[in-house]
Amino acid sequence: MNTMLKILVLSLMTLGSVAVHADEWPAITKKARGQTIYFNAWGGSSRVNNYIRWAATEVKQKYGVVVKHVKITDIGDVVNRLLAEKSAHRTSGGSVDLMWINGENFKAMKKNQLLSGPFTEKLPNYRFVDTENKPTVLFDFTTPVDHMEAPWGMAQLVFMVDTARVTWHPSGMKQLLKFAKEHPGRVTYPAPPSFHGTTFIKQALLELATDRTPLYQAVALADFNRVTAPLWEFLDELRPYMWRKGKTFTHGAPEMKQLLNDGEIFISLSFNPNDASNAIANGELPDTVRTYVHESGTIGNTHFVGIPFNSNAKEGAMVFANYLMSPMAQLHKAKPSIWGDPTVLAVDKLNAKDRIMFNKLPLGIATLSPAALGKVLLEPDSSWVDALEKAWLRRYHK
Amino acid sequence: MENPPVINHKKISSLGLFPIVTLVCFLSAIVIGLISTWTQAFGYMPSIGFNHFSVIHWIRLFSYPGFNSSLIATMISGIGATLLAFIFTFFLFAFSYHNQFWRLLDQALAPLLAVPHAAFAIGFLFLAAPSGWVLRLLSPGLTGFVVPPDWSLMKDAYGISLMLVMVLKEIPFLILMSLGALGRIDVRRSLAVGRSLGYETVQVWIKIILPQLYPKIRLALFAVLAYSLSVVDLALLVGPTAPPTMAVQVFRWFNDPDFEYRLLGAAGATLILLLVVSSIGLLYLLEAGVKLIFRSWLINGQRRSRFFLFSTLSNFLVLALVGVSIGVILVLLVWSFTWRWQFPDFLPATWSTQFWRNGVLQIGGPIWNTISTGITASFLAVILVIGCLENEILMLKRGLKTNTTKILWLIYLPLLIPQIAFLFGVQVTLVILRLDGIWLSLVWSHLLFVLPYVFLSLGPIYRSYDQRITDVAVTLCRSPWQAFLKVKLPMLMRPVLFSAAIGFSVSVAQYLPTLFIGAGRFDTITTEAVNLASGSDRRIVSVYALFQLLTPLMVFLSALFIPRFYFRQRKGMQI
Numbered sequence: 001m002n003t004m005l006k007i008l009v010l011s012l013m014t015l016g017s018v019a020v021h022a023d024e025w026p027a028i029t030k031k032a033r034g035q036t037i038y039f040n041a042w043g044g045s046s047r048v049n050n051y052i053r054w055a056a057t058e059v060k061q062k063y064g065v066v067v068k069h070v071k072i073t074d075i076g077d078v079v080n081r082l083l084a085e086k087s088a089h090r091t092s093g094g095s096v097d098l099m100w101i102n103g104e105n106f107k108a109m110k111k112n113q114l115l116s117g118p119f120t121e122k123l124p125n126y127r128f129v130d131t132e133n134k135p136t137v138l139f140d141f142t143t144p145v146d147h148m149e150a151p152w153g154m155a156q157l158v159f160m161v162d163t164a165r166v167t168w169h170p171s172g173m174k175q176l177l178k179f180a181k182e183h184p185g186r187v188t189y190p191a192p193p194s195f196h197g198t199t200f201i202k203q204a205l206l207e208l209a210t211d212r213t214p215l216y217q218a219v220a221l222a223d224f225n226r227v228t229a230p231l232w233e234f235l236d237e238l239r240p241y242m243w244r245k246g247k248t249f250t251h252g253a254p255e256m257k258q259l260l261n262d263g264e265i266f267i268s269l270s271f272n273p274n275d276a277s278n279a280i281a282n283g284e285l286p287d288t289v290r291t292y293v294h295e296s297g298t299i300g301n302t303h304f305v306g307i308p309f310n311s312n313a314k315e316g317a318m319v320f321a322n323y324l325m326s327p328m329a330q331l332h333k334a335k336p337s338i339w340g341d342p343t344v345l346a347v348d349k350l351n352a353k354d355r356i357m358f359n360k361l362p363l364g365i366a367t368l369s370p371a372a373l374g375k376v377l378l379e380p381d382s383s384w385v386d387a388l389e390k391a392w393l394r395r396y397h398k
Numbered sequence: 399m400e401n402p403p404v405i406n407h408k409k410i411s412s413l414g415l416f417p418i419v420t421l422v423c424f425l426s427a428i429v430i431g432l433i434s435t436w437t438q439a440f441g442y443m444p445s446i447g448f449n450h451f452s453v454i455h456w457i458r459l460f461s462y463p464g465f466n467s468s469l470i471a472t473m474i475s476g477i478g479a480t481l482l483a484f485i486f487t488f489f490l491f492a493f494s495y496h497n498q499f500w501r502l503l504d505q506a507l508a509p510l511l512a513v514p515h516a517a518f519a520i521g522f523l524f525l526a527a528p529s530g531w532v533l534r535l536l537s538p539g540l541t542g543f544v545v546p547p548d549w550s551l552m553k554d555a556y557g558i559s560l561m562l563v564m565v566l567k568e569i570p571f572l573i574l575m576s577l578g579a580l581g582r583i584d585v586r587r588s589l590a591v592g593r594s595l596g597y598e599t600v601q602v603w604i605k606i607i608l609p610q611l612y613p614k615i616r617l618a619l620f621a622v623l624a625y626s627l628s629v630v631d632l633a634l635l636v637g638p639t640a641p642p643t644m645a646v647q648v649f650r651w652f653n654d655p656d657f658e659y660r661l662l663g664a665a666g667a668t669l670i671l672l673l674v675v676s677s678i679g680l681l682y683l684l685e686a687g688v689k690l691i692f693r694s695w696l697i698n699g700q701r702r703s704r705f706f707l708f709s710t711l712s713n714f715l716v717l718a719l720v721g722v723s724i725g726v727i728l729v730l731l732v733w734s735f736t737w738r739w740q741f742p743d744f745l746p747a748t749w750s751t752q753f754w755r756n757g758v759l760q761i762g763g764p765i766w767n768t769i770s771t772g773i774t775a776s777f778l779a780v781i782l783v784i785g786c787l788e789n790e791i792l793m794l795k796r797g798l799k800t801n802t803t804k805i806l807w808l809i810y811l812p813l814l815i816p817q818i819a820f821l822f823g824v825q826v827t828l829v830i831l832r833l834d835g836i837w838l839s840l841v842w843s844h845l846l847f848v849l850p851y852v853f854l855s856l857g858p859i860y861r862s863y864d865q866r867i868t869d870v871a872v873t874l875c876r877s878p879w880q881a882f883l884k885v886k887l888p889m890l891m892r893p894v895l896f897s898a899a900i901g902f903s904v905s906v907a908q909y910l911p912t913l914f915i916g917a918g919r920f921d922t923i924t925t926e927a928v929n930l931a932s933g934s935d936r937r938i939v940s941v942y943a944l945f946q947l948l949t950p951l952m953v954f955l956s957a958l959f960i961p962r963f964y965f966r967q968r969k970g971m972q973i
Contacts, residue, residue: 038919044932046756070918071929076653081825081917083657087443088830095835095917108655165545185548191640193650248553249639254934262529262741263545283737283748284935386656390463397464397641 024122028315033064035316039305040078041100043071044254047278051339054332059323065316070096075105082114082308094310098317102303103141103195106149107382109306116307116314118147123322126150130346136302137344141382142216149304150321151344153333155271156300156376157203157293158368160257164288166266171295173207173234179267180241186266188242190256191249191396193389196269201388203299205231206377215380219387228388232395239396246396261285271301273373274340277364281337291366297375302344327354336364413792416785420849421808427846428811430827431820432671438664438823448661455665462662464641467555472644472670475557475637476627477677479564484619486565486715487572491611492603492705493712503573506720508958510570511900512951513723514907516927517943519563519635521726524733524936526559527552529741531729537742546741553639560637564629566722568622572615574900578858579614583607596701604705605696612685618854621813623681624674628816631909631928644670648818664822671819678814727947734940750937757941761923768906768922768949771837775844776901779852780894786853787860788882795865813850817910825914835917843915844908848901856897863890892961899957903950923949 039056043049049069056067072078078099085094101109109115120126129137129151137151138144161169166183170176180187190197206212208230214222239246243265250256256268257279270276279285305324307317323329327350330343347358363369437443441452459465494500525531529546537543552559585607592602633643641647644666651663732746733739734753739746824843828834863886871881887894912925921929927942 040918042932043921043926043929044934046930046935046938068919071921071926072913072918073929073932074653076655077913078918079655080653080657080660081829081914083660084826084829088826090829090832093832095919105655108657112657186545193654243548244550244553245548247555247640248550251634251639251932254932258934258936259529264529264548264741283750283937286738286740393463393641395463398467 025124028122028318029063032313032315032319035313036066036068037097037311037313037316037320038068038070038095039098039100039317039320040070040072040075040096042073042075043069044073047282047339051333054338055320055324055329058329059320063319063323065313065319067316067320075099075101079105079108079114082109082310083112085310086112086114091310093312094308096308097311097313098305098307098320100152100303101149101306102301103379104382104385106140106145106304106306107143109308110143110146110148114309115148116309116311119307119314119318119321120145120147120150123150123318123325125322125325125327128327128345128349129325130344130349133346134302134344135378136300136376139378140304141301141379141385143382145304149306150325151302152305152324153303154300154342154344155303156273156342156373157199157298158270158273158275158291158373159293160260160268160270160276160285160289160291160366162260162263162266162286162289164286165263169267169290169292171292173204173294176267177234177238177241180238183266184241185243185245186264187238188244188246188250188256188259188265189269190252192392194252196253196256196271197249198385198389199271199299200269201231201235201392202380202384203294203377204234205384205388206299206380207294207296208234215384216378218381219383224387224391228391232391235392235395257284260289272341274336274342274364274367276366277336278340280366281364287365289366291368293368293372293374295374297377299379300376301379327351327358331357331361334358334361336362336367340364340367413785413789416782416789420782420786423842424809424812424846424849427824427843428815428820431823432815434823434826435664435667435819438661439668441661443661455661458662459665459669462647467638468641468644468647471555471557471560471638471641472627472673473677475560475564475633475643476623476673477680478558478561479568479626480619480623480677480681482561482565483568483572483622486569487576488608488611489708489712490569490573490715491576492600492608493709494716495603497713499713499716502720503716506723507570507574508899508954509951510719510723511574512903512947512954513567513726514903514924514943514946514950515567515629516631516635516907516909516924516931517730517946518567518723518726519632520927520931520939520943521730522563522566522722523552523636524729524940525722525725531725531732534742534744543742552636555638555640557633557638557643560633560643563632563636564626566719568626569719572618572622575615575618575854576611578855579611580607581859581862582614583610598702598705600705600709601701601703609696614858616681616685617807617810617813619681620678621810621850621854623677624814624816627674627677628670628818630818634928635931644673645816645818652818652822667816667819667822670816674814674816727944730940730943730947733936734944736937736940753937753941757938757945761926761942761945764921764923764926765945765949767920768924771841771844771920771922772902772905772949772953774841775848775905776852776898778841778845779849779901780856780898782849783853783856783897784860784894787857790861791865809853810850812846813854817847821910821914828915834915835919837916837920840912840916840920843911844905847908847911848904851904852897852901855900856893859893860890888964891964892957895957895960896954899950899954902953906946906950 041052052069056069059065059067078096082096131137134154170179176187189200192198192201205228206215209215209227214227253268253270256265259265260268261284273291276285276289276291280287280289305321307314311317327345330345333339333341334343347355439455441448441450441455528549528551533541533543533546588606589599589602592606593599628645630645630649633646637643637646648663648666648670651659651666735749735751736746737748737750825834828839833839868881868886871885872878875881907924909924909928912920912922923942923946927939927946930939930942
């Protein structure tokens, strides 16, 4: 209830602030013209890289802002570099102008004052963002966003199964155990603290916990051992039936996709509901792969772009962040053939033409309809991440 | 009348600068980096609110979940790879030197050296994993597998697959270093004398040549050791995962968004450094032990042995080494042209040139960064190395015993100190000086690692040059410069170009320095390849791995062909 109230208050604040700051925008775009921004974003997917290249060309033409994609493997490394810059008192002329973040990294940046402050209320396209029905655009892994990062895309945990190899797929964690026992060595999950690994653990905890209330409070308040006991029981039981007997883990979902293609494993996971369709379209997965979700719902969240405190081209960064939120850029991004990343916008807030375009987006061969995607579970309080990761390491790092 | 001492005097003063510039350039980075890392390891980092020295991060390190297994996997892969690579290298020299298999190895050496570690590991994974090419070849016909077996062939918990990859990759390097060192041991005459005394060839190698060779490649061996114990990119690709090796663990800690882990990372990085130092000590002890045990055997006068039985094994090793490398390149090629390829098909079901087409379109920037940085760094390195060596010759000539050789071993420090132990400190310093993210800093950071390899590969051959030839030339043309440029440099062109090529390939392979010192702004083929490897689309990764392999290969081939072309009319200079 508390969360809902916060969301309501924040939404109201958002509406108010857009009106106040809208007149700043022409000045911002004017100042942005001619700026070069360094956009630090994960560079592991050529599809995403191509999309960023496309968006960069667009803002170059429309606003005269040059966007350089600095491809990185782990955004944590960038957060660290910003810390180094802060400790060297470099309050301007920083090496990063805009970065792709969410979750723990955002929390760490906010806590250490590595962000440049609220800015999304100044962006004209922010008014299209679905702040009513997508609470994760306001609370990033339960950390209040406070306008310090601009929503870019939506994510929901989905599973992929190769229907050519198996006849049924699990509909929950308990069934996954049954599946693993039936197909020993063909189920695995990425090792925490990798992003996908931790998400899998949180998903399992949400499904198996007898009472979810403590998961939405700071972990210190809850009896960690009691709440997580069913989780460890489940993981312990799963382990001997896992790929490589649970002694080797994967680094993340991309690696699991490859293993799924090889037939080394039969079930993979992804944070992009369109992932399977995309992968089929570009030959990465066989066309027999299908997406499914667990009956009790799966974890969903939002990914954002944020501006560091010492950005050298804040206006340019804002212009690019605004463009990334525009109906056109969001539509292009949502096309299964481009990236297939779900939009952060509320389609009913758009004009008729854009609305039709969004509604006409094709549903990929292995993509679930919004209804079939089912309920979105909110991330547990972010303090749980560290506690869960540590407990997992203690148990399985041997 | 000419006054030669004056010219000489001027030359000394300018040449004398070379060792000084070279050392200042290097020591500053390492000293600053290490001090920064060490203070952090003891909990001192005021910028994030840690104002007091403490050992708490060491306690956290030792009690970190899986610490022991991580350490064991690191030692197995690091020390194991070094010892095995070394033993196999000596083995190859003793049993296969100059037979028909050796010729094969000789021809393959440049390509083997040019294959970057990451590309090699990626290809090896595609070859030897349970879903790899080898099992695709055998399945389902011979094995009956329709899905890959659940075997722990790769990424095993003990780091054995990591060790294997490093062994295969380090043997060519140790062979190259040995070949350079053998120039100073008269192999042909030793063999002739030994054989005339009735020793069989293998015995001459083991009893006479190898004991002389070892001290000359000791340093290269230590470099291999330091590298193997601290490698990150390879360990990410083929190393254990739960827990990973120490270096990967430290890399993760440094990258953790929770800044407190940085201090844990600093302690871990320092531990890796201690591990390297103590392993070097261990190798010295081993050396002493071997000397003690085998001394009497070396001089027991026995001429014949059953060693020849090993020669088949040694020849097989050559074939395996070359075969695996060819397999690696082939499997990368096949994957790069794949559209769909499922287990257990031996070849892709659908082919495509799309990934090459996209790759060629997008590779421009990274290729340019790679080549410009690599060429500049290796060019500077060659100039500095030649300057230092010329200074050495001049000092010797004037009877000055300043012992530059003794001081210059400091140049090798970047090879002996794990990158991870000081690069983060260097990064922080560059950030303070606002020198990060600029191209010159990037070149300098590459130079740090390029220079030692250039020194290592050029030094021995350069020192064995007969200086009397230059002396004669000087008397003929009266100018030391002319003599150097027109006689000495052309005569040494082959090794100079080859060492520059090695320097270039070292530069191409740099991952951590490019990332940290370049603030991520300079994407090279290697950073692109490692980035894309995290996305695991084998087809794209293969294209980049092949680009990563082709760039240094072209440079190596130029190093081979330029002298051939240049000397096409000089019989004495042809090989």
